[in-house]
Amino acid sequence: MTVDAYSWLQASTNCWRTGELEEMGVSRRRIPKLIEDGVLTRIQVNAFVAARYWNSLSETQKARFRITAHDHASRTLRPATYSHTSAARIHGLSLWRADVQVHITRPFAGSSREHIGDVVRHRAPLLPRDLDMVDGLRVTSLARTVVDCARTLSYRQGLIITDHALRLGVKRADLHDVAQRQKGFKGVQVARKVIENGSPLSESPGETLTCHLLAGMPLPMPEQQVVVRTRVGEHRLDFAWLEQKIALEFDGKTKYFDYAPTPDVLFQERRREKALMEEGWIFIRLEWSDLFTEATRAHIRKVWWKRTRSAA
Known part of the structure; x- marks a missing residue:
């Protein structure tokens, strides 16, 4: 079958799982050839998108698409909570020089199928107030997201996210509360400094x-x-x-x-x-x-x- 026979796929903006492609008549053995011919792009394990659409996206849009692709590809597993820079992207917070990996947090070890290079797993307790739903995605709350990022990124990167969150209305007291509950976590002292120095008056990174x-x-x-x-x-x-x-x-x-x-x-x-x-x-x-x-x-x-x- 020629590449032209997949015009419907080339025009698609969907994220596809292998099983979904098979239901549309694309055999599992055909997928590598479509990737080689520039029809499909593999985003991560079991997640594909039309190459034409993928190449039209900005780097910011690609980073967010990777998160939705992970969500789509892993729906048969236990639901993940997107956290750290992934949650920041979903919340629309400004990021500077941040990685594009998908970050998830679970209170347990999780599935071995998540041990892949483009997904970073974090194990930590999550209280109900640490959780939120944005655009159908389960994410850490704004306050939890800010503190997680401030702990794991550089001081300046954390400050940019914190300033934006404060401008959006996140209360400094709520950030301190999250930091207090994370006492003993790596980077929490840096996070406290970032929270204290953050300014809601900064309008851009x-x-x-x-x-x-x-x-x-x-x-x-x-x-x-x-x-x-x-x-x-x-x-x-x-x-x-x-x-x-x-x-x-x-x-x-x-x-x-x-x-x-x-x-x-x-x-x-x-x-x-x-x-x-x-x-x-x-x-x-x-x-x-x-x-x-x-x-x-x-x-x-x-x-x-x-x-x-x-x-x-």
Whole structure:
């Protein structure tokens, strides 16, 4: 049978188990050939998707699809609870440099069939309040997800997730409660530090990392999300030293949920900034690459001290 005979499969956006493909007339022996011919892509054990659809997805979409593919492929097993970065993806939390493996948590050892390279199993107790259902998937709650990630990721990665969750309304007290119940778990001390330093005012991973950069400098912390009036309307600054009239803005291409400012929004923003500059404000602008260099810290220090001395 030619590849063209599988046009229905090439146009599909479904995740397929081997048994489902067989029910559609695709023999088990034919599957490897369809993968070789670029019709199918194997996502993981017993989970396949049309290659054309898979290649059209962004990396973020692929990471989430792997989770739904695992759920689809393992429905005959005991239901899994998706946790850690997998739960973060399902909840829609921002991730930075995170792995794309599927993470599940069970209070017991689990099936040997789950001992595969792209699935990471965690064994830990789960209380009813640690569980949630999102888009038909059983996941750890937002609070439990944040703490699990903060324990197992780097400090900055955990801070990004924590800031986003706090902005979504998760209470810091609930995070501390989860961390307290995980006393003795690996990484819980880091998680407590992340929880304490998290800010609900950070509106993007870039702003979280900017805040982290500033917190490590020998300068007073600026205020965050400051609304300043101008002759052409109000302008909200990412960070501001009000006394020195220094505004610091993170100019990442996107914020949460792949939001990008429209040309009109950017025009109006620059118009208000011009009005602020007429009133004596100066702007420091950071991009992603600036967040990881000592030159950035040196530049901020230089601007801050120059303004402080001139105001004295």
